[in-house]
Amino acid sequence: MTQDSPTLTLAEIAAHLGAGLQGDGNRRVRGLATLRDAGPEQVSFLANRAYLKDLPGTRAAAVLLHPDHAGECPTACLTLGNPYLGYAELSRLFDPLAGRETAGVHPSAVVGEGVSLGEGVAIGPQAVVEAGVVLGGDVVIGPGCVVGADTRIGAGSRLHANVTVYHGVVIGERGILHSGCVIGADGFGFAHDGGGWHKIAQLGGVILGDDVEVGSCSSIDRGALGDTVIGNDVKIDSQVQIAHNVQIGDHCALAGCVGIAGSTRVGRHCMLGGGVGLSGHLTICDGVQVTGMSLVTNSIHEPGVYSSGTGAMDNAQWRRNAVRFKQLDEIARRLSRLEKAGRGG
Amino acid sequence: MTQDSPTLTLAEIAAHLGAGLQGDGNRRVRGLATLRDAGPEQVSFLANRAYLKDLPGTRAAAVLLHPDHAGECPTACLTLGNPYLGYAELSRLFDPLAGRETAGVHPSAVVGEGVSLGEGVAIGPQAVVEAGVVLGGDVVIGPGCVVGADTRIGAGSRLHANVTVYHGVVIGERGILHSGCVIGADGFGFAHDGGGWHKIAQLGGVILGDDVEVGSCSSIDRGALGDTVIGNDVKIDSQVQIAHNVQIGDHCALAGCVGIAGSTRVGRHCMLGGGVGLSGHLTICDGVQVTGMSLVTNSIHEPGVYSSGTGAMDNAQWRRNAVRFKQLDEIARRLSRLEKAGRGG
């Protein structure tokens, strides 16, 4: 269900995006939709050639696209060199939630002693902000959130409902934390005495840089001694697990269900596909991409794309091949013997 | 720990299930247990031949089973063509929680303006129901839940404690949402400007059909423009991630830890095993089963069972074979050369 959006003229949009405009600048639009779904009060965009086929038939009031495609556009157009980036700008322009929050502390919220609230801070119903917390300007703490003692959250950050942040965590500016995520729970550290486990208190913290987004139900654990550190502009999807003392460089993107074991360092500009696992104590250099559900057990020192696993196939075929996988070393040895026999013969 | 259950006579049970009865219809039972664990005040069932061995020794007051096995039953029996389905009915009959909720809004709950409450709605302690929400009859909102503005929840649905539903979500009738699940958080959408990421506001919503169940700590993200759509009678286990604009057809079942990337469409009557991953933008036809922890990176157009990966083996054996997997293309080429040499010789 698309929410109510503000209305804007095409000229206002062009000015906001720094886009060229062909068509009636006074025309008013009040939403954003795909080329196929857009109605005459909506603006659309073309950012991927796969959707070029939908351009001629669109009913949109205007289409944001690359200048090269302006000639094929049946309606007004907004032209930009990077239309996908323009779409991102547009989407935020039409976001019905932007600035909806009203500042103030809801009477049902519980705010501890010595909490510092920046200007414009909004704390929602049933939230708990423990003693010594510092919230920068315009921070939004959603309903049901718990922010632990002495945690600091930078200006413009938003915690959606039911987020949990433990004590002593540092979150940068403009962060977005989605519901159910947990920042700063204990890392998984135990010493074994030969019979059972002894807990290692997790004395470090978590530092999130600026512009970090964390998806729903994701976990970022606090460090054992030093901190777990997430760089600036790191985007983390839902259901992700980041263990203690992991370091993630700036501008990385981690898709859903990724798991990173303790003390691994990921460089800048890395992209991890859904369900990827990184073992502990690895170093992954800048510019590495790992495809979905791959397991990385060794450090990576060259930028590039990495993968593991096998593709899906019909189960009967898979069973035959999976049995052979268990014989693979033996198969290779038999092949070598044959090759030697051939050469000898 | 089994909870206290209501007591019923065998005749009442037979009538409720539409089952045949052999034995004393006035006998009273007050619970349900396995053939091995059942005591003389409990009823049991046989739905799987693997447990036929437990039938002769059961102490149960009565056993629900297929008529073919009635002769082997040492006690009263309730006969049905599909005893597993009968077990499902029985389990609900003995559910001590059914109907336990008392209607009304707990004084500690926070209910926004313009909220519409159907008859019999129960809103638990510390819950937050934001402005404009519409709750159908007998909806239960558990303790600590947050329901975002303008969300609609159909009659008879139940949110267990600490569920989060964002704004503008639509949930059908008789839904069950387990604790910690999050419906309607932002999808994972960003545009790259060559240096870093720009957020794409997620303007779509989430629509859950009727009779949908969502397990604990699962995430269903809202659409980027259109909606994420979950069909009727879809059952979703715990720790599942469903990305933006995914569509799931009616009657699907998704086991724990499944992850589905953006815009993938899953047909009706599909079953995804635990930990299965589906890449984005795929089309999976009706009637597909994918076995546990398989990764699907291409669309599937034929019903059937699909798999990827390799089976577990002793680590030393696995190491040898996994090394060979990295040589597999070379092994295949060497084999081809040998074959050619053989033919040539």
Added chain:
Amino acid sequence: MTQDSPTLTLAEIAAHLGAGLQGDGNRRVRGLATLRDAGPEQVSFLANRAYLKDLPGTRAAAVLLHPDHAGECPTACLTLGNPYLGYAELSRLFDPLAGRETAGVHPSAVVGEGVSLGEGVAIGPQAVVEAGVVLGGDVVIGPGCVVGADTRIGAGSRLHANVTVYHGVVIGERGILHSGCVIGADGFGFAHDGGGWHKIAQLGGVILGDDVEVGSCSSIDRGALGDTVIGNDVKIDSQVQIAHNVQIGDHCALAGCVGIAGSTRVGRHCMLGGGVGLSGHLTICDGVQVTGMSLVTNSIHEPGVYSSGTGAMDNAQWRRNAVRFKQLDEIARRLSRLEKAGRGG
């Protein structure tokens, strides 16, 4: 961010650990850090030869280490046969949170009828404790937690913020439950009538032994009829899914993102690496280790280390090999034919 820690003399620490001391017992330290990071007011430790290189340059006030390395230590030393275990003790000694909680029920908490509170119990703001719950001495219920009716929690256990425990769960002593985890949600049980799904009410419970730790956002489902049972001293990381009627033996450790399907029994002293999946209805004997992201589909009857999958490699290389995996059975057959031809020739 490391929190403020108490100060202690080296003699006090040596006495607490039962360690030998070389150096000034009156020297005061007020924290714990790695050999590289420690300052002159901190104590450090050497528990892994990989860090021996950091010993000569450490600025720590004292180092906890094996007596064999005392000669190489440039500062005071605390000597112990198992220094890693000593580190665990030390970490707890310097934990600034230990004993920080003050007993009592926060005025915003909602406590139901007939709840039994042991001495020293602390119930945080916005928490909900339903009717009939029994909390042992010194139990801490964090902010925003919900504890369902008739649940029992043993002495010294701590629920961090926003934990959800359903009705009728039993938790042992000294347990630690991290934020966002959910204990006792319904297992995933449905009967199919040929067209759709019928819910099987989950009438069993969950029993956690003593000294169990459960990580953030993990799920342990209640049993269908009998209970889901987690043994004593079982350590469970974040994002783990444990399905209904699973049994885990004492002293097991489950790393992040593990998933265990219904009714599987895991023996004592097992270790499951991150992302491991166990199919349902398996028996895993004592002393089994499974490496990260392996899938186990058959019971394991011998202790040892088990693995599945393939290691990550360059994507171009991987594509060539993954294609060959689909031909693997055929490759093996071709090899056999060649071998026969060779013998026949």
